[in-house]
Amino acid sequence: MAKSGSARPSRAGAVRKSSKGRAVGSGGQGRQALEGKKPTPKAEDRPYHPAGKAKAARDRFAAAGGKGRPGARSSSERGQDAPRTAPARRVKKADDSEMVTGRNSVVEALRAHIPATALYVAFRVEVDERVKEALSLANKRGIPVMEVMRPELDRLSGHDAVHQGLALKVPPYEYAHPETLLDQVTRQGKTPLFVALDGITDPRNLGAIIRSTAAFGGQGVIVPQRRSVGVTASAWKTSAGAAARTPVAMASNLTQTLKAFKAAGVFVVGLDGGGDVDLPGLDFASGPIVIVVGNEGKGLSRLVTETCDAIVSIPISSGTESLNAGIAASVTLYEIARQRALK
DSSP states (O other): OOOTTOSSOSSTTOOOOOOOSSOOSHHHHHHHHHHOOOOOOOGGGSTTSHHHHHHHHHHHHHHTTSOSOTTOOOHHHHOTTSOOOOOOOOOOOOOOOEEEESHHHHHHHHHTTOOOOEEEEETTOOOOHHHHHHHHHHHHTTOOEEEEOHHHHHHHHOTTOOOTTEEEEEOOOOOBOHHHHHHHHHHTTOOOEEEEESSOOOHHHHHHHHHHHHHTTOOEEEEESSSSOOOOHHHHHHTTTGGGTSOEEEESSHHHHHHHHHHTTOEEEEEOTTOSEEGGGOSOTTSOEEEEEOBTTTBSOHHHHHHOSEEEEOOOOTTOOOOOHHHHHHHHHHHHHHHHHHO
16 A cells, blocks of 8 residues: 655556646746736837838838838848739730631632631641642742641631641631722622621521622622621631632621611612512512521511511421521522523
């Protein structure tokens, strides 16, 4: 049995740890509280207080002889560990160039002397007459010819584009002015025939309409500046190169442009399934005409419909709901060209 007051603990393995620092007890804790706190420094003497920062700025401003900004700090005052502002980097402007893809489209663009900047040819491409002509035209004009692997050409052209081993890099399309285009056609002694698009958003429809306009004697296509597709690489491809020889004009306000055409003696024809006039019954095909094709789903807008001189419908079988915008324009262009040929 262990004796009372023994210096060693009775439990085996127990070790009494000696305390470090000041002894913890009510006396030690109370002594610090009784000493009280030091006086609080003035706000301007505290370096991290807004008043202290303002005073330091005034002192620096006075030391500099009143030059500079009162709040500016020198690099030595900021210290080595202070964060520095990263230098401004020049942001590279996005490339607005388009890629004309497909052998026919590329050859047509080169024939029309479109200001291309590079011709891309797929590695080990199957060479035919169009590829030979594209290479010959590019070499004559000093256009760089780049041979790339097909995956790289897919990436450059866009994975949804069919490039057929050829792609031509061209600057953004330069649109004509609608009324300037009309004046040019009139001065040439031709009967105006234009197609205007009201809210067409599918570039393949635009490309098909450009191609049909060129095929049936039209002089140009008009697209509105807003809520409409522009001449993109997909439109170039669908047009099979016709975009290189058929001008596309951009109207800032389609309704006002149509009114200006009407004032110049051009008959405005809108295409709609519920039109008052059937296409075969056109008796004004020989005169100046602008055909307005509506949106793929909504059709013609209200303001455009009110501006048209006539709303024409294409007779179709009852089992077909409607025609694609590009097909409707093609059928109408054909009928106008046919009637003009008879007169």
